[in-house]
Amino acid sequence: MGEEKDLLSSLLLELRRGMLTISVLSQMKEPKYGYALVQRLEEKGVAIDPNTLYPLLRRLESQGLLKSKWETGGAKPRKYYQRTEYGTEIYEQLKIYWKDLSAGIDRLLREGEV
16 A cells, blocks of 8 residues: 555656646746745645745746746845747747647546446
8 A cells, every 4th residue: 555655656756746847837928036936836736846846946947947036125035037039939839749648648548437
């Protein structure tokens, strides 16, 4: 039973990784800081731990998909992230792929229910 639970956890983690990337990119048309992004994703039903989000934001920035800017005018400094033009191009391609893939998977899963 413990091995099955470990396997399921591992498979779910793999599934979530790609989903989180497209989820984050989907929300980055306008500048957002990390905590606001966590809240926004949770409102939409996509839970993400800040310890997962911040490394993902840094990776997406290093890949040229996001840009960041520090805002220091408020009570505490915040780093805002936003999609770059390149990030928007990649996001649009990922969105098409995701829709096609999820439609195909949905058909497969419905076959199993008949």
